[in-house]
Amino acid sequence: NAGVTQTPKFRVLKTGQSMTLLCAQDMNHEYMYWYRQDPGMGLRLIHYSVGEGTTAKGEVPDGYNVSRLKKQNFLLGLESAAPSQTSVYFCASSSSGSLSYEQYFGPGTRLTVT
Amino acid sequence: EDKVVQSPLSLVVHEGDTVTLNCSYEVTNFRSLLWYKQEKKAPTFLFMLTSSGIEKKSGRLSSILDKKELSSILNITATQTGDSAIYLCAVDLNTGTASKLTFGTGTRLQVTL
Numbered sequence: 001n002a003g004v005t006q007t008p009k010f011r012v013l014k015t016g017q018s019m020t021l022l023c024a025q026d027m028n029h030e031y032m033y034w035y036r037q038d039p040g041m042g043l044r045l046i047h048y049s050v051g052e053g054t055t056a057k058g059e060v061p062d063g064y065n066v067s068r069l070k071k072q073n074f075l076l077g078l079e080s081a082a083p084s085q086t087s088v089y090f091c092a093s094s095s096s097g098s099l100s101y102e103q104y105f106g107p108g109t110r111l112t113v114t
Numbered sequence: 115e116d117k118v119v120q121s122p123l124s125l126v127v128h129e130g131d132t133v134t135l136n137c138s139y140e141v142t143n144f145r146s147l148l149w150y151k152q153e154k155k156a157p158t159f160l161f162m163l164t165s166s167g168i169e170k171k172s173g174r175l176s177s178i179l180d181k182k183e184l185s186s187i188l189n190i191t192a193t194q195t196g197d198s199a200i201y202l203c204a205v206d207l208n209t210g211t212a213s214k215l216t217f218g219t220g221t222r223l224q225v226t227l
Contacts, residue, residue, distance in 0.1 A: 004156075031213070042118075042217040043157070043202065058214070090156065094213060101146055101206050101213045105156035 002026055004106035006091050012112045013081045021076040021109050023091030030096040032074040033058075033103065034066060036087040043090065049074055050096075081113045116141040120203050120218035127225055131193050135221045137203030138185040145208035147179055147186050148215065152200040160188070160201075193225045 004025045013019055023032065034046040045058030047066040055066045063085060065077045074093075078085060088110050092103040121136045139147065146164045150157035161170045163179035163186060170177050174193075179186045190197055200222050204215040 040219055042219040043204075043215070044217070045214060048214070059216075101148060101162050102159050103213065103215065105158070107155045 004091055004093055004104050006089075006106040006109050008109060009107070010110045012114065013078075014114055015082060017081050018077070018079050019081065019111075020078075021089055021091075021111075023074045023076070023093075023106055024072055025074075025091075025093040025104070026072065027093060027095070027104065028071070029093035029104075030071075031094045032068065033092040033094075034064070034074065034076045035090045035092065036060065037090060037108075038087050046076065046089075081111075083113045085111065086113045087111060116205070116207065116216045118203055118205050118216050118218040120201075120221050122221060123219065124222040125224070127193055127223070129193060129195060129225055129227055131225075132189065132191045133193060133223065135188040135190075135201050135203075135223070136185065137187070137218055138183075139203075139205045139216075140184065141205050141207060141216060143208040144181075144205060145213070146206040148204045148206060149177055149186075149188050150202040150204065152202055152220070153198075157202055162206075190223075193223075195225050195227065198223060198225045
């Protein structure tokens with residue numbers, strides 16, 4: 001039981017390049033989330049999903065797109081990376097129902113955009 | 115705008131000390147308040163609080179919510195070096211579906227020998 005995994009762990013991009021971050025969970029959770037964490041800013045919600053095939057915007061969605069084609073995977077895409085997107089990205093998942101508050105986090109992806 | 119503020123931003127204590135971390139919030143639709151511990155990587159869940167005045171305890175850690183004061187505290191007694199971490203407070207907004215967490219910036223705790 002791996003929990004929540006993220007790939008890659010580290011990445012350096014040049015401005016304008018694109019990439020996709022992959023999040024996978026093996027807990028059969030309905031809900032999945034993408035956050036970014038910046039110094040002095042705390043964790044901020046980018047996008048989230050309440051089920052396969054559905055996505056919704058969070059607090060800071062601009063410059064990112066997401067897809068949830070399979071229940072266990074949640075992809076975060078950067079179409080044209082900017083230095084302002086340098087951050088640590090965390091994926092999380094939670095079950096539906098009464099325990100939906102407890103989000104399980106992945107180990108994070110450190111992204112640097114030069 | 116929903117806001118969660120934690121204090122202090124950082125703290126250095128000696129092993130064996132007791133610490134109190136603070137979290138205050140201003141949100142439109144409160145459902146619950148959560149505490150997470152973040153060491154090197156992923157945040158890990160500590161407590162979830164929904165009702166005022168009911169203390170949650172886990173070993174040397176405890177937390178309580180005051181909905182009248184819109185705040186919560188996290189206490190750690192007899193601190194150990196393994197308690198060194200960033201402690202995150204988050205408020206879960208009642209959106210009817212998935213939990214949407216608004217996080218504070220965290221308190222960085224360092225426990226020295």
